[in-house]
Amino acid sequence: MIISRTPFRVSLFGGGSDYPQWFQQHGGRVLGFAINKYCYISLRHLPPFFEHRHRVVYSKVETINSIDEIQHPAVRHVLREMRVDQGIEIHHDGDLPARSGLGSSSSFTVGLLNAIQALRGRMTTKHYLAREAIRIEQDVIGENVGSQDQIWAAYGGLNRIDFHRDGNFEVSPLVLPKDRRDAMIGNLMLFFTGFSRIASEIAGKKIASLEAKTAHVKRMMAMVDDAAQILNNNQADINDIGRMLHEGWQLKRDLTDSVSTPDIDAIYEAGIKAGALGGKLLGAGGGGFILFYATPDRQEAVRKALSKLIEVQFDIDSSGSKIVVYEPDGLQQR
Template sequence: MIITRTPFRISFFGGGTDYPGWFREHGGAVLATTINKYCYITCRHLPPFFEHKHRIVYSQIENVRHNDEIQHPAVRAILNWAKVEKGVEIHHDGDLPARSGLGSSSAFTVGLLHALHGLNQKMANKDQLAHEAIHLEQNIIGENVGSQDQVSAAYGGFNRIEFHHNDSFEVSPVILPPHRQDELRDHLMLCFTGFSRIASEVAKSKIDNLKSREKELKLMHAMVDEALAILQDPQASIDLFGQLLDTSWQYKRSLSDRVSTPEIDSIYQAAMDAGAIGGKILGAGGGGFLLIFAKPERHAAIRERLNKLVHVPFDFDDSGSRVVLYQPNGL
């Protein structure tokens, strides 16, 4: 039995420039961190005593005889791509709901790939996991997704990730004094809007608009290094980071009319009225988690104003996808 633990992520700046349709021409960059909320994948070879060959347990339970009978698109694609012949049992558990803007789909893909490599008694490095997950999601499954989520899930940590024209990427850890990183974390709040969305559908609407939103995307790209400069300048007020988040959110909203909704706009404005400095909907948009940036002394008022939402405390994570149990022979 193999159990992997793969972190979810928060993307601060540069989202949208990680789509191949953009960075292959213009280059791209994001500033993102993983958090201490995880996707867990349990995987083992299934003994040949059952009518079914594979058993997949997530929000549904699938018992199937052939790979092509699997309804879960990522599991079906990964098992076919990996040429899995022996029966397997796969269990998925997540700390937070799927389709919520935290990179949960890519965390699942990376975690399952990591588990299958372990089941085959092979060690997969972070670069391999990220590249394989990107290939599977974009080319095999055919999702309208960028490339940042897979990299964050595989590598973990607080990183500036640069995407090059030739599909390669470069991961540069963000080095901050502990007190500055704590200051950033203490200004952040994570709230669930209460509704999820199909990220690929929202993303497609943005991809279709890439050429007409060139100015906005170039500005969003530039904000990655502007935000880094704020964090790394000991004299700079951390509030400037929050103000930049607000500016970035306004640009992100303009990429597609599906990124925000009247409900999201109302929630965001309520947070701002209660003292928030900035924020954004995480992921492709359309629902999921709202990240809020506010002075710690304003958090109670914001929670009270948004008392119908689920507020999720979190910390930063730097571990990336990990094998937390390795017993390939079931012993």
């Protein structure tokens, strides 16, 4: 049995510039962090006592004899790409719901890649996991996804990520004093809106609008530099991060009319009215988790204003995708 644990993520600034359709022309950069909420993938060779050859368990249970029959696109394509030729059983468990703006689909892909490599007795690098997950999601499956989620899933941490026109990327950890880091995290509040959405569909509309909204995306990229300077300067007002989140959300929701909805707008306005300095809907838009920046003296008021929503406590994950159970010597199918 192999079990991989892969974090979800919170993106703060620069979203949109991580789509290859953008950064191959202009370059891109984002700032955010992985969180200590995880996707778990358990994997083993399926013993030869069943009528089916493969079993895949997620929100559905699939029992199939051929990889081509697997309905889950990431599982089907990853197993094909990695030329898995033995019977296999895969279980997925997540700390938070899928389709919620936290990069869960990329965490799944990264975690599955990591687990399969471990089952084969291979150690793998974070760069390989991120690069291969990006390739599979964008080029093989053909989803409308950016390139930041896979990197945070693989690397973990609080990072600035730069995307180059040639397709390469750089991950630069933000090294902060503990009190500065704790102050930022302590001012962030995460709520589940209760709405889920198909991120690829919304992202497709966003991608189509990027060139028409060039000034928006370039300002969102500039906010990455501004935020890094604020976080790294102990004399700077850290609450400017909250004010920048508000500006960034206004820019993001103007990219396409599918980013927000009247219900999302009402939730955001309630949080701001209660005293939050800023916030944003995470991920492509349309639903999922919403993040607010509120100083400790205003958080109870924000919590009361959003009492119908589920709040999730979190911290930064520093390890990225890792193998947490490695017991490779189970019964193998021959």
